[in-house]
Amino acid sequence: MTREIVLDTETTGIDPKDGHRIIEIGALEMDNHMPTGKQLHLYINPERDIDAGAVAIHGLTSEFLADKPVFADIVDEFLNFVGDSPMVIHNAPFDMGFVNAELARLARAPLPMTQAVDTLPMARKKFPGAQANLNALCRRFEIDNSHRDLHGALIDADLLAAVYVELLGGRQPGLSLEAASAQNDLAQNNPAQNNPARHAQGAGRPADSDMDNDAFSLRADSTRFERPHEPTPDERAAHATLVARIPDAIWSRS
16 A cells, blocks of 8 residues: 545645644545545634635635634644655645644644655646646646635645646556656655655735645546647657567557
């Protein structure tokens, strides 16, 4: 089992150094790049005001959160769910910064950045020069996000999982050389991999920036659509290498 946690947060504002806090956590478990159905969804009382710009992004108000638990009350549930599994996050420094700021308030050890798999640089590497925010990736991969009105941590995490699979090569990532390379890189950089043991981007963040963590819906089925762009030379070469490794391929028989 290759366990990963897809994670997203909503916050009171843009920078934990200014005292901003987490107000929503959405996380779901994946096994070999497939959702298992296990998920964690928490609303949190931040014990402070929420910036108006952040409310406009996620719609979460102080009134709604007033009777929700504080972070200290849910920290163990969160850490137990994540464990030492890799965490798939779009713009990981943002969410990890908030998570570790919350842990520091409680004198808890921080989660290492090596535990994060950041889909933002993955997208920029795969599509250089193109927009890499999740809205743009949703359009590129034809993932329907029409039902999403406001940001929500669990919806965003759920739909980031679909984008992540596409970034790894599609619904059969085992056939993708890039997927194998990503897993090898993660294993080398993350000891936890071998040890089984929206953010409210909020206030001040452009809605269509690369760091925009929009919500997307999972496809209702596994239909594969025509790619909106031609394969790159590197992709063609990788495909040729992969095909050459298939023994006694039917198309090679005379």
